[in-house]
Amino acid sequence: MNVQCISELTPDERRVLFKRSGGVTDAKDTAREIIGRVREEGDVALRDYAREFDGCEVGNIDITADAARASEELDADLRAHIETAAANIRAFHEAQVPDDWRQSFGGRELGRRFRPIKRVGVYAPGGTASYPSSALMGIIPAAVAGVEHIAVATPPAETLDPVTLAAIHIAGADAVYQVGGAQAVAALAYGTETVSSVEKITGPGNRFVTAAKADVRGDVDIDFLAGPSEILVLADSTANPAFVAADVVAQAEHDPNASVVAVTDSEALAESIAESIDAQASGREREDIIRETLSSDASGVFLARSISEAVLFAEEYAPEHLSIQADDDEALLERIDSAGSVFLGPYTPVAAGDYASGTNHVLPTNGGARVTGGLSVETFLRSSTVQRLDRESLSNIRDTITALATAEGLEAHAVSVERRFSEE
Numbered sequence: 001m002n003v004q005c006i007s008e009l010t011p012d013e014r015r016v017l018f019k020r021s022g023g024v025t026d027a028k029d030t031a032r033e034i035i036g037r038v039r040e041e042g043d044v045a046l047r048d049y050a051r052e053f054d055g056c057e058v059g060n061i062d063i064t065a066d067a068a069r070a071s072e073e074l075d076a077d078l079r080a081h082i083e084t085a086a087a088n089i090r091a092f093h094e095a096q097v098p099d100d101w102r103q104s105f106g107g108r109e110l111g112r113r114f115r116p117i118k119r120v121g122v123y124a125p126g127g128t129a130s131y132p133s134s135a136l137m138g139i140i141p142a143a144v145a146g147v148e149h150i151a152v153a154t155p156p157a158e159t160l161d162p163v164t165l166a167a168i169h170i171a172g173a174d175a176v177y178q179v180g181g182a183q184a185v186a187a188l189a190y191g192t193e194t195v196s197s198v199e200k201i202t203g204p205g206n207r208f209v210t211a212a213k214a215d216v217r218g219d220v221d222i223d224f225l226a227g228p229s230e231i232l233v234l235a236d237s238t239a240n241p242a243f244v245a246a247d248v249v250a251q252a253e254h255d256p257n258a259s260v261v262a263v264t265d266s267e268a269l270a271e272s273i274a275e276s277i278d279a280q281a282s283g284r285e286r287e288d289i290i291r292e293t294l295s296s297d298a299s300g301v302f303l304a305r306s307i308s309e310a311v312l313f314a315e316e317y318a319p320e321h322l323s324i325q326a327d328d329d330e331a332l333l334e335r336i337d338s339a340g341s342v343f344l345g346p347y348t349p350v351a352a353g354d355y356a357s358g359t360n361h362v363l364p365t366n367g368g369a370r371v372t373g374g375l376s377v378e379t380f381l382r383s384s385t386v387q388r389l390d391r392e393s394l395s396n397i398r399d400t401i402t403a404l405a406t407a408e409g410l411e412a413h414a415v416s417v418e419r420r421f422s423e424e
């Protein structure tokens with residue numbers, strides 16, 4: 001890998017980095033065509049797409065019972081690890097549950113109440129790798145929020161991954177369907193003979209899944225776009241280049257459309273990171289994918305003229321994962337607002353959050369961190385405000401309401417207040 005100086009990047013190179021699409025833009029037309037067919041042909045289309053994209057004949061689309069069986073048959077050791085990860089994820093998400101509240105504001109009793117969305121669909125990816133961890137990350141917050149019906153879609157296969165099935169069951173899904181890609185998103189959004197539609201679709205996936213979520217979002221709510229994985233490591237001269245490279249290579253193995261970046265103000269470190277990335281990529285089981293990711297224009301090792309320039313670069317990139325490996329990591333973090341999930345210090349690899357520390361790994365990509373955070377209990381809640389006024393507190397704002405209603409030309413609004421005082 002070459003080291004590039006930030007100060008020498010052309011406007012086009014900056015645009016590719018900061019407006020990266022992870023291949024999602026190119027998948028838009030395909031996703032739209034698939035959604036259209038699923039809406040017209042339902043289960044027939046799901047079976048055809050399984051044949052075309054997943055290379056398998058699907059018998060039952062509903063595999064809820066298979067997930068329960070897989071959980072019973074799972075190897076005891078692996079089951080214990082899944083339960084450890086699930087317990088850590090549950091604990092972190094239980095801490096997020098907001099309480100309903102009411103408070104007096106000058107006699108006006110105002111508050112908020114939170115209620116779960118009733119029916120949600122969670123996508124658990126599984127194309128070039130299997131993702132039992134994403135099943136846990138998607139389902140557990142929904143269960144903690146109290147969602148009544150959690151439907152899960154995961155790609156079909158000649159032999160379904162038993163670990164993903166078991167994780168789906170352990171996390172608490174109510175219905176499980178074997179359908180992947182854009183067709184899964186379409187089925188959850190619009191329903192088919194077998195798949196019931198939901199009110200909100202959540203979860204990560206490749207460019208086709210992500211393009212489909214963007215497409216259906218006018219008709220059904222979605223969490224946010226959680227596409228091909230990303231990492232940006234912000235490092236100073238004290239960082240261990242092998243640790244930085246290991247984190248970069250790890251996220252690069254997800255998908256050829258992933259985006260991976262290291263940025264530092266130390267030339268010597270930049271060179272060492274670049275060398276270590278090349279060395280660590282060699283011989284990996286998924287080396288082809290890693291190399292493709294590393295060669296993308298949205299990936300690279302970047303040299304800043306100062307740590308401030310590196311911080312500004314990280315902020316503008318707004319990565320899914322931000323790892324800070326620097327002497328005063330907290331001071332650098334203070335200057336960052338846009339990152340899906342932040343990992344501080346040399347012993348906090350992104351893989352900890354991917355699997356088992358407890359934070360959620362379903363996170364916004366493609367700069368989505370500029371406007372949203374990752375999956376949380378709140379993703380599965382809606383809130384209502386609630387209020388009660390007595391005669392006195394209404395009379396305190398009576399003239400203000402009437403004046404504003406009159407200014408808007410909405411006389412009946414003013415009358416609805418005045419009526420309360422004219423019937424004495």
Ligand SMILES: NC(=O)c1ccc[n+]([C@@H]2O[C@H](COP(=O)([O-])OP(=O)(O)OC[C@H]3O[C@@H](n4cnc5c(N)ncnc54)[C@H](O)[C@@H]3O)[C@@H](O)[C@H]2O)c1
Nearest residue numbers: 125126127128155180181204205206228229254255362363
């Ligand atoms: N951002 C996040 O929070 C997050 C979390 C976990 C995983 N991920 C990402 O999820 C993705 C998982 O990808 P994956 O591919 O392994 O699984 P996936 O389940 O996302 O996609 C597999 C499906 O893609 C469809 N597909 C494949 N090729 C196609 C084509 N040519 N045309 C139309 N549809 C096609 C198939 O229907 C298949 O079932 C990766 O990109 C990974 O980085 C992101």
Ligand SMILES: N[C@H](CO)Cc1c[nH]c[nH+]1
Nearest residue numbers: 131133134229230354361
């Ligand atoms: N890094 C991914 C999110 O971009 C999550 C994941 C699942 N398994 C391993 N990693």
Ligand SMILES: [Zn+2]
Nearest residue numbers: 229250251354
């Ligand atoms: Zn990962």
